[in-house]
Amino acid sequence: MQLSLRNMIPSIWERASLQNFLLLSAIILILTHYLKRRRRNLNYPPGPPGLPILGNFLQMDFQKPQVTMQKFVKKYGNILYMNMISQNFITVTGLPLIKEVLANQGDVFIDRPQIPIQLQIFKSSGLIMSNGQLWKHQRRFALMTLRNFGLGKKTLEDRIRMEAKYLIEAIREEKGQPFDPHYVINNAVSNIICSVTFGNRFEYHDSQFRELLKTVDEVMKLLVRWECQLFNIFPSVMKFLPGTHQKLFRNFKKLESFVEDVIKQHKENLNPEEPQDFIDAYLKELSKDNIHYSFNEKNLVYCTLDLFFAGTETTSTTLRWGLLYMALYPEIQGKIQAEIDRVIGQSQQPTMADKENMPYTNAAVHEVQRMGDIVPFNVPRMAVVDTTVAGYYVPKGTMLTTNLTALHRDPKEWATPETFNPEHFLKNGQFKKRESFLPFSIGKRACLGEQLARAELFLFFTSLLQKFTFQPPPNTQLSLDVQYSTTMSPLPYKICAIPREM
Template sequence: MQLSLRNMLPSLWEEASLQTLLLLSAIILILAHYLKSRRRHLNYPPSPPGLPILGNFFHINYNDPQANIQKLAKQYGNVFITRAGTLIFMMVTGLPMIKEVLLNQDEAFIDRPQFALLVHVFKSFGLTLSNGQAWKQQRRFALMTLRNFGLGKKTLEDRIREEAMFLIEAIREEKGQPFDPHFQINNAVSNIICSVTFGHRFEYHDSQFRELLKSLDDITVLETRWECRLFNIFPWIMKFLPGPHQTFIKEWKKIESFVEQVIKQHKEDLNPGEPQDFIDAYLKELSKDNIHYSFSEKNLVFCTLDLFFAGTETTSTTLRWALLYMALYPEIQGKIQEEIDRVIGQSRQPTMADKENMPYTNAAVHEVQRMGDILPFNVPRMAAFDTTLAGYHVPKGTIVLINLTALHRDPKEWATPETFNPEHFLENGQFKKRESFLPFSMGKRVCLGEQLARAELFIFFTSLLQKFTVQPPPNTQLSLDFRFGLTISPVPYKICAIPREM
């Protein structure tokens, strides 16, 4: 005798596995949210048609999302949305709309989105993911502390110049033979932020630190894998399943454990009267009465992680692009070296004071940032409350992506947008600032380390070209192929660094 429907449903429910029930619940909740959002607001920005629940998940090529986004922007305009589960992404293109989001409506778009995978790792601590008063307090403290330890001062410039000497010696050891400069550059750049946060630098042959930098590199690529994107839509399911998202979490835990050990050592050696670095200063702050609730030892771990990651990855990736472009454009490299020889010579190191007298070198660094396009959609923002943009309704929680690729390749702004050309930043032989150049973003959440990054890029780049000529290895064709991750980085390449002492 067949079971009635009334009896069958409880029976099936009891026999279903936990994962099946979670998946079914997630589908029902997402479908309900999707239908509700579609019904409630008819004045959303335009959007490509998507699938129920998954939305536009399969619209995006995660190996080359910039190409997808540029096609969609041409089709749907300067403001359009895509969906993935309950997540709504709004892409903003064009300088007027970008300024509207980052400057004119900065309070509406001041927050960071809480992606499930990153929240799983960071718990909304740190400088990057935090919002509201917690973010304001932590950012204010970080800026103050970084300035106390040399940001914008001669002392930090001296650290960069000293590290540039170590980097030059490490590259000199390659004796002009083909080598991959990835981890030498990573180590050199990371040593600057490490000296400020941890109080010391790491030798280039330190195997433990090199393993840490390898984890950092793996993380930048893993985060954009489709499995990790799926985690943000179905965290209830994905956290139980194997895949690259589990490796991503494991690698972050490895770096977190390293930072925790460094903090433990700092606590044992702490002299509150003379803090030596960021960790010391934070521990001293924790000992005070009536501090803001956001200050805790756990937040110290994640603020340090943020500084370590941001202070290593973006600048080192830009420098790797710089060496690749120099090898591909020897005539531009020659002009830079001619300027270096004329202004600095070979008898002393470059300083930031030299930049004013080196417009072509300065322009070349800026052009590397434009063409490298390492953060094509900026660091995501989120609508803190319901608002409007270009006449469209933008609900609270909408994730906002800034189309920097389109801005930095706009044929209306750049004479040769797809070609490496330092002349974009020159006028009558002098360096020219460009309003449509925003590698550090703008507004209240402008890059915390912009000043440090600018100093590192100029001094490291100039120091390397002062001492070496960068060339492709014999019988090798270098390419501008890239690897998409948290940053856009060149695929691994080898170059020859030929000493040029005169």
């Protein structure tokens, strides 16, 4: 019996519905992408052509992003447009453009992009990834509180100098034998921010704290894994699937639990009249009437974690690069030690006041930061309104990265851009500031802890070279190869710290 037309259409659809649906969906997506490109302002910045839907996603090497990006910059110029699935972003290269977006248009590019993997972890809270009034209130409170507890004052300098003594004793215990300096340096640097946020330091042999530092290190590495990048594309699907992104979430929960336990202890012992650290000060703020909505106990956890991460990872990584460069450039190490012996000697500890009389040591610290290149594209920003950069149209919501790798290796700015050379920061034997040196960024969202980091780098670095000469282990070739994570760190290495005989 023949089917009527009315019955035939559902019958055909039932037999081929899935295939038709997938084909129709693909056609709609491709057509939407095509029409979107047609509607695009013709004055967008130049960039590599992308695929429908995926954009330039498959062209990026997420393990070595700066290598890929430098190729594109060389081909397309100092302002580069790319698309990753649904996210547009631009990368600017060169000091004039970096100053334009971070300083001149600082209020336009003041927000952080809402990246799914970071939203899953930080919920748009804390100090680093928050935006708007929430960010302004939390940053203002954090700066005020850090200053109250010694930021920029001699009290905090004294804490760093005391910690340097503990670090020297810990390294002396190695008796000149090869050792991995990673976690002992991590512990020393972390103890400074811990003393401000938690009110106490942690012993280097504290297994629980050592495990916590390893968890932090693992979180930084996991964030750049491909599963986490895939989570940024398909968050609603990936959150139900197994993979290293789930390990990332579990590790971050461990860190949250640690901070929550510390906060609980602080609440039990709190004296509102005499807050001892950042957590005490925040809890005191929570007890006030009419405080801003952003002040709550959950945000205290995120702000504390931000301070802990930022106050540990970048400075610790820079110091590890510093010891590696000293072992690879013994003649430079010798010049630094000669200056230390002349200005400070062996009987006194270095102080920040000594820095003015130690231009070569100061220059070497800056050169470690330049060559270490630990945050190659800065922390990303996002345009809050439509704007133009270098005459090109940049729509609201576009993510911005600034190419610090190219800036710090620009042959027009640096005499030997690929070589470790403290002379880059010297002129006629005196320290010379360089405008093209921006490891802490610039503008309203520049690094909150820049002043602390500068003090830690000078005091720890100088104290270590005052007491030890760093050498490669016998029959070992040290490498400057990079371990890619959220920051660019040296590959794990062992080094010998030979006590200096005076």
